[in-house]
Amino acid sequence: MFALVDCNNFYVSCERVFNPKLKGKPVIVLSNNDGCIIARSEEAKLLGLKMAEPVFKKLSFLKKNGVRVFSSNYTLYGDMSQRVTETLSHFFPQVEIYSIDEAFLNLSDMNVDLEELSKNILTTVKQNTGIPVSIGIGPTKTLAKIANKAAKLTGGIFIIKNDRQRDTIIRNTPIEKVWGIGRQYSKLLIRNGVKTAFDFAELDNNWLKTKMKVIGVRIKKELLGEPCIPLELIIPAKKAIATTRAFGKKTSELKYIEEAVSTYAVRCAEKLRKQKTVANLLTIFIHTDPFNRNEPQINKSKTITLPVATNDSTELVKYALVCLNNLFETKYKYKKAGVIVDGLQSETSFQGNIFDKKDRKQQKLLLQTIDKMNAEFGRDKVKLAIQGSGKEWKLKQEKLSKRYTTNWEDIIEVKA
């Protein structure tokens, strides 16, 4: 059996842990740049606020209904996520961290009453971290996901115990709610009369294979209780790393875009060094604001193969700027840029270049020192001059809460 533990309205719950006044009130958390609604408390959902809704369309509504609004605070959420995972790891040897707010558990060798176990998890996680979670249990990951959805309506726990229960629950699961069925497949399936997970499980394998390839067949098996997706216990190294952002305000100035792109490249280099990999492909993209129909639009990208795979900030910045200058045209107002590194290989064993005469030892030492200083004194305390101040393009984050758990200055004070 698999369990899926899912934190309820995770980002909102994180905010509530440190600000109990938010309990019982409608609360939402916004995406980067304070753009869209990406987390909602139950009260906010009841008000009819939708996921991914642009917040500017709702400003007066939010005010009228006393909705509390927060910018996303990933430093806080990341740390809280780790605390939840730690608690789960005490219970179980086999935990797969599936996302920032979800974990799969393997319950196969657990000789205990699942109901009791689930209750225990619920209360312990709540006690240790302050975060409420729901648990869905089923014979496959796909069914555990479905059970988890049901758990949200039944007090936090739902267990699919036998085939009869499985049949009932998949009959009541709309096809678009199934893990792995997105918008496009939903449309296709509904067109073909497949409305529920149960309908899907009855489909002919050949039809499935032509329409949805191996993925479709796998989902069908999972829905019928045959596990095809194993627990991933080791977090695999990333195969690509991206840093992409919309600017706080639009700009036509190459200088500012250079600052932003350099900063994104440095960020990618830092992420590469952290997982001890080097990249040999670099992609830069820039584009205008796709929502503004009145302005001329442009959306360009350029990918280059680096002469030697690297995680050196200065080198990535150098090539990123070459690409950018290649793409940039003065007449547009740019809204977003991004840097993506690809073709990642291990730092210690990658394909060299016989013409490369550069001494990399010295440079590596320098980068390690910078990483250490920035870890201690704060991001970008030591940075490249080209990165600039960021005040022309940095994110809008007007409703940011404190970093309660990772920053001494933000720690909560108790007055007695």
Next chain:
DNA sequence: TCTGGGGTCCTAGGACCC
């Protein structure tokens, strides 16, 4: 005025190898 960011997997098709 204002609409997020960061990933993965699968497949088809072309280039290339012996």
Next chain:
DNA sequence: TCTGGGGTCCTAGGACCC
């Protein structure tokens, strides 16, 4: 009139996830 067979690797594009 007639020109092999069996592979791998890479990339772009489309789907998905949170």
